[in-house]
Amino acid sequence: MPTVVAVKLRNYPKILWFDPVLGNYKENDYVIVETERGREIGLVIDSALDVTEQQIEELKSPLKPVIRVLTDLDYDYVDQLEAKGRESMTLFRELIEKHGLDMKPIEVEYLFNGDRAVFYFSSDERIDFRELVRELASGLHIRVDMRQIGVRDEARMLGGLAHCGEEFCCTRMGGEFKPVSIRMAKEQDLPLNPVKISGACGRLMCCLRYEFEAYKDFKTRAPKKGTKVDSPLGVAKINELDTPREALKMRFDNGKEMLIPLRDLEYRKNNDGLEGTYRITRETIEAHADNSMLIALGALDRERDLAQSSLADTPAEYRPTLRPRRRNKVDSEKVPPETTAPIREVVEKTEPRKPKSRFGKRLSGLRGATRSESSERVESRQQEGNKEQPRDASQKSQPSQSKSSRRRGQQSQQRQREQVANRKNRPERQASDERISRPTGSDGTTGPSIGDAGSSGLGGGRKKRRRRNKEGSENSGS
Secondary structure: OOEEEEEEEOOOOOEEEEEOOOOOOOOOOEEEEEOOOOEEEEEEEEEEEEOOHHHHHOOOOOOEEEEEEOOHHHHHHHHHHHHHHHHHHHHHHHHHHHHOOOOEEEEEEEOOOOOEEEEEEEOOOOOOOHHHHHHHHHHHOOEEEEEEEOHHHHHHHHOOEOOOOOEOHHHHOOOOOOOOOHHHHHHOOOOOOHHHHEOOOOOEOHHHOOOHHHHHHHHHHOOOOOOEEEEOOEEEEEEEEEOOOOEEEEEOOOOOEEEEEHHHOEEEEOOOOOOEEEEOOHHHHHHHOOHHHHHHHHHHHHHHHHHHHHHHHOOHHHOOOOOOOOOOHHHHHHOOHHHHHHHHHHHHHOOOOOOOOOOOOHHHHOOOOOHHHHHHHHHHHHHHHHHOOOOOHHHOOOOOOOHHHHHHHHHHHHHHHHHHHHHHHHHHHHHHHHHHHOOEOOOOOEOOOOOOOOOOOOOHHHHHHHHHHHHHHHHHHO
16 A cells, blocks of 8 residues: 655645655655645645555646755755745735736745746736736746635735634635535524624635534534423523533523533423423432522422421311313323222312303302302393383493593584474574565555565565465464
């Protein structure tokens, strides 16, 4: 089985395999390796990695050899190359500004041979840098390679500190970038604030992907928030899920909170098999509770002991009796009738229950009366109520009104009566007005009025109406 050496290059995210060529290399050693671009410096990650022949055949290019480990002279030479890279960076910026190109220079890397340099830059669009390459090559007298990178690669090359205070994950661990989605932040209950979940590169932080599978697995096994849990101290509710500890934070009715491991939570299915209930035992509470919860448990035990002692001192005839609960068909099939017989005998001896009806308030005083007697009294009261019928529809039982509303109602009724009386007396008033308007002569006859047909060509219809009104008033007077 062949053995290879895993080496990580300076600005290359992947870990490459090289042929050791019978050399002894250790981890964290800086070595010189042969690549397609020329000789480069790399860091040994694994000195002896056993691989199969099939894995070597699947490589895109044959294995390149490791030349040697860096010496002190090589380290001095590397420092000189880095100084040349900083000087070339200044020229790189000046030429970009001269040509007005929309690109951001990142770094200049000189290969170990010294006759070739790689210029890294970032841009949102494709740039035509042919003229720039000519001027760089003529000014530096080297071979120039231009490489465009993204914002994530830029952050990895420059380095820095993240929100957590640690070095960038991409710089510290390297490797290829994998896609990160906003769903990963939602699954981990993180605030969807771009400032808090974005890194220095402006994209979603790489660490959101590291714990995504752990949160997803824990939420599939744990109950949801708001689930009720039965306990000796009453019903508790799950408020938070602590994924790193795999624990649940519960809140009781008295306001106390407690952290319970998920493994100590018990689940019991109901008889129907559709839903179940969660519960925690007393031992679990005692193992994870603080002093206040233990004090509450002690108070609960004292109350229970006091209730049992008081029940033991009470005579048997004054002890509370249990009534049989209603059972469905499933319960009646499970419970034999012989077990419910003693309970039925106790219930028959006790005081009869009060009848349930809409006259519950009237029947509240009939303590000890039988159902037949109470029903007769109710019927008699209903008959007495039916005899007392209101005389007028306006005197019927109405909801309670204020004095002002009653006064307004009386005034409206009075106005209606006056309107009816005015309609009845209108013919009499018209006849009296006609007698006053017509003057009488010496012979006792009335003269023509202003609207008579004889005096003018108008008013024929009015004269007829007045005549009919007069005849009607005379008839009524006779």
